[in-house]
Amino acid sequence: MNALDLAVAQDATLAEIDLPDSVRDRLGAQLAVVHDPVADIDYSMARYLQIFAQLPTRTLQQIQDFGRHPDTPGVGYVRNAPVDAVLPGTPADGGPSLDKATFVAEGVLLGLSGLIGEPVGFATEKNGQLVHDVVPVKGGATTQTNQGSSVFLNFHNDIVHDASGRYDLASPDFLVLSCLRADHEGVAATYYADARDISRALDPATLETLRSPRFRMNAPGSYVRDVAGGVDVLSDPVPMIAGPEHSPEVSAAANGVHPLDDAARSALDRLQGVCREVAHEVFLRPGEVLLINNRKGLHARSRFTARYDGRDRWLQRAYVRRTQWDIRHRTTPGVRRLH
Template sequence: MPTGDSKGNAGLQQLMMSARKWRCAHERGIWNAAMLGVVALWGWTFVGIGDALETMTFLSVLTYRFLGAALLLGVVHARSLCRLTLRELTAGSTAGTVLFAAYAFQTASLLRTTASNVGFITGTAVVFTAVLAALFLRERLTGAQLLGTGLVMAGLALLTLQGLAVHWGDVLALACAACFAGHLILLGQAAPDLNTGRLAFVQLATVGLLGLLGAVALGGGLSAPAGQGTWATLAVVAVGASALAYFIQTRAQRVLPPTRIAMIMTAEPAFAGLFGYWLAGDRLTGWNWAGAALILASITFTSYTHRAAPPQARAGGPRHTKLSTKGRTAMDPAIPNSGLEGTDRTEGARKRQAAGESAIARGDPMTERPDTDIRTIHLTSREAAGARALVREQIDRYARPEHPHFLRSAPALGARLPDVLREALGEMRYLETDPALVVTGYPWDPQSVGPTPEHWRDHCGQRTREADFWLLLLGAQLGDPFSWSFLQDGRLITDILPLREKEHAQSGHASAAYQYLHVEDAFHPCRPDYIGLVSLRNPGTATTVSPVTTGGLSPEQTDILFCERFQIFPDLEHTSGLDEDGRPSTISALFGSRDRPYARIDPPFMSALPGDSAAQQALDALCTELESAATSVVLEPGAVLLLDNFRAVHGRKPFTARYDGTDRWLRRMTMTRDLRKSRALRKAVDARVVGAG
């Protein structure tokens, strides 16, 4: 029976959870307001840039705006830019070229039509994105999108036609909207999850340099801003509407769902119209206002009904988009490896393994790879066929992945995995070269599992059997699979899917809440060494992963984090399952080697010891450092994500659950390198369920 002290500690835990929920709600409110301010500023730029164009050429405006923004981003991301990859340079310069065309059309259109018209027409990029995706990506247009397109065409006719004549400024604005949509599609296809800061810098620099080259090539060169007012306008659009706006938008996407961002962005044309009316003297006729209303209705309607489509693209604001690799070969440079590092083939793996073994032999400390991108192995069609044949052979032999004989034989079956994959898993376990690994290319049809269940209790294991065997085969190369008796009835492989009653919880069943970067089961001494996730269906929700890094912390903060100056509580599921009574454990947040530390953190259930403000500041700094190093991984169906639960932390971005059978659905398994340490909590020596002792 819980004591008075344990009841008090449980009360303290509830108080901490309430405080964190209030802080999360407060944070969401701040970033909602910040995003609304950004959209308002973008609406003003249509008027501000129009004023600057009275004394400058449009190429000069683009040069000053985007080179200034790139310079500011270059200063902010100076250390990260040293790790610029060829793939980021290629994707950024290509997308930047299309972005230059968009802004060139937009800036030129402001010379020939009103700021209000340009604002309303530019907003149609949201609708054009769906149309271009249907044309070039073969995505099916829904009835809602067709209706939205029809509304846009009608609105454009009412807004722009003068009699039967076409206003060329409006045509240029329409070309601008099409380029913005093309930029979004192109960026999503080329690099959905590359480093955001570096990609933004390359795009902004490309736009600025192309503007400079254009100004020189046309013979006039750059025209100097005339007067303080023009200088102020350029400073605002470069710093505020480009560099700062990009930062706010990127940061807001960590805590706000995509549908919320899209909803806020639909206000931009309205702000453009208001500023055009108040500041530029734009006046619309009744028919013009009707056209503007139809355009706004179409933008809003399309944003709400096409949740998978990202918000309108902006300079330096790429979206994380799930892409298909179907029909491509492993040597195709456009293969999307979840936006991560390019495929490592056998020779590269051998070189890294040899380097690691040589360093260990010399007694040298292993060093982190300079980039935070996650290593990805993409199976060739031949490798994938061999892997699938191996999986189906085990299904025929053992029927279910929990079969004791299969659990014992699975590690030895690693010898039959593709060479590159087997070597990568060996490096991950024995050399700790990679805190996380993504495996893509396994042939998987999301429709084969049927609809996403409304609850994990409704799930029949037969539907996911092939994916479960594949996940277990890979995970067994890192450690012994095990489960908790109180989680999903002790199932060895559990479901991650949204539940209505847990939308805002800090758990795998939440959707609306941002899941903080954390170590799985961090409070427990038997926490897993590795975690495996296999994607069955994923409409585009990103899992966030960060290596444990302390590069941005002071030596004093690092020293504090290695001391037992923190308390961690069991989460509510563990409290009920392991008969814990809410008592916190006193721990250090970091342990192991100073140059390659292990982590033990779970922010919603963890704090410094009472009164230790220095420790709390160090913990907050560590969480900020991990967030800044995080990479977003959108797992395509059939992809597997393997995490080192000591050397990486993970979380999830918020999303809007539909509860209609199409929601995100992953399967999860935990692995340990030492099954003996949980022997007192298992019924038998070969049992895999912890907590049943």
């Protein structure tokens, strides 16, 4: 699978947000003097709010509305954001980099996150970090994880293993993906398929099957690898599409969906095919950010060639929740992460 195999959607389910040069430069100057944000994340988030509140009012409203309303686009494409003046080598082991002298990229990531919700860390994903370095790792090249590169990362949303058996309950509401460095050839594409577009493209029988609890989601690859000793950990039977027709929610585990019967298996195959038909395609470059609604749609990544030479593709990612109240049973006292 590569970029040429996918059609590219052009409709109102993608919001394009271009920052003027003057705004980029003003943000960059202020972010360049903010120290490592994780040292005092609550203070840093307050400072980022002050900085990003200076965006043009219409731009600020567009970003905030993206996080607020059920009927807004499922993906936002922010261009011309500030970047670090000097960037060290791409981390070889999945990060984080210990050599960054400035934290402009982290400020962009967390500042935009704070306009749509609150960044959250899960202990089973990147050791609970709030800023995830998404880079190719040689040992994970063929995996359906953020370490992969040589295989197409199937359409999915980011889910979290939960003892309740429902992996969509604690999952992030949004992902923010910020590009620090593109891949060598510039061919790595990120895709987003909106559940509204998916539902419209499906035939009624397939849609009805996908709305039935005939699927079990595998836990994320990081959980299976680091916690479960490599053994699949499946959810309770759940539907893949749920909610009202005008505002559907879609769920699909990157690490595998197990259909419970032949009709469910056929529907799952059709779902992946439809995602390819309706997907938006974005080739992220430094200074570009994707705001991804993790409930309104599914995202994917094309394969690309990693060289492991310190100049590979480097994204930063944040998980964002509108509220942590309904997952407060997962909180760790005194630590800003969830177990």
